[in-house]
């Protein structure tokens with residue numbers, strides 16, 4: 001199961017990185033009775049999160065061996081994703097808007113795994129089995145709160161998946177039509193989906209290669225939707241990244257990949273004409289390029305300022321494309337930012353320009369860069385609600 005998708009910077013799901021059992025005491029005042037019990041359990045099991053996760057999967061596969069084939073053969077990266085997503089959802093049980101958006105997206109993304117409505121009770125039963133074993137207080141009231149919460153969670157996901165099934169396939173096959181190695185470890189991979197693939201510039205998809213079945217990784221679309229229906233991704237092979245290495249070093253034209261549905265809300269708000277301030281670090285430039293194309297296609301003339309960061313000149317693998325776009329569009333400014341021995345990092349560069357408080361901001365790149373980028377943007381006067389980036393939980397696995 002996926003972790004949260006794109007979130008505005010301030011909704012609380014993406015700021016903290018890995019600590020997924022941490023209670024959120026600042027929300028305690030508005031908590032419903034169920035939320036109080038849910039958070040208490042989460043605080044209690046936090047210190048033994050690993051054990052809870054192992055026990056949860058042990059229960060699931062022993063009691064429901066038929067579900068094993070829905071998960072990858074090697075469970076290392078998957079291991080805490082399902083539980084983490086469920087607990088993230090439970091944590092937001094009182095925040096209907098965030099919860100529903102998050103769960104609908106999760107429900108949609110699950111068709112590609114072969115998840116069906118009847119699997120949800122099995123997962124719920126094992127979730128409760130694992131929590132009840134490790135929580136220090138587990139009484140009838142706590143169990144009832146978890147059952148109610150899980151029922152709400154699964155119902156939203158089931159409904160979203162069902163309504164999506166009527167509109168779109170659970171996954172698309174996509175044939176690699178070109179594979180261009182830009183540096184030793186970065187490739188631009190272009191694919192042709194077997195059916196129309198509707199998405200918005202700035203979104204991402206999940207992708208499975210034929211070499212690692214059932215291992216899905218997230219990649220942002222590197223272009224706005226094109227009239228020929230082709231989709232491009234910028235992929236960097238990372239150490240121990242099975243999918244990324246396969247895509248960079250093995251994929252060739254003719255290979256068939258699978259794509260999940262599009263996700264993410266790092267998209268352009270066309271209802272305003274505010275300027276766009278975009279920070280793209282490394283392959284994080286891909287969705288930024290898509291956003292620029294989107295503004296250009298709409299014929300908008302709002303200012304767009306792109307800061308494109310890389311560790312070295314050589315790593316600015318897409319600078320020619322960005323500079324070409326700049327030449328064609330007077331409203332676009334592209335500024336390459338190369339680290340000087342780590343002294344100046346991408347987010348620092350925006351401090352020398354501005355003012356930015358009237359801009360909408362878009363941040364894309366490694367999780368550390370997104371975190372510090374959001375801090376710098378806030379400090380420069382852009383309200384959190386106008387800073388968009390994909391959820392950090394997604395990016396951690398996106399690296400693989």
Ligand SMILES: NC(=O)C1=CN([C@@H]2O[C@H](COP(=O)(O)OP(=O)(O)OC[C@H]3O[C@@H](n4cnc5c(N)ncnc54)[C@H](O)[C@@H]3O)[C@@H](O)[C@H]2O)C=CC1
Nearest residue numbers: 220281282283284309310345346364365366368369398399
């Ligand atoms: N939608 C998104 O947010 C997307 C995110 N990505 C992610 O972007 C990453 C790209 O990796 P690489 O190309 O190896 O990037 P990289 O490690 O070479 O860094 C790129 C830029 O980010 C800056 N940076 C890195 N860590 C920083 C930190 N802690 N604080 C401030 N600045 C920092 C560097 O100074 C450099 O300018 C991957 O993790 C990938 O998952 C890729 C595509 C889309």
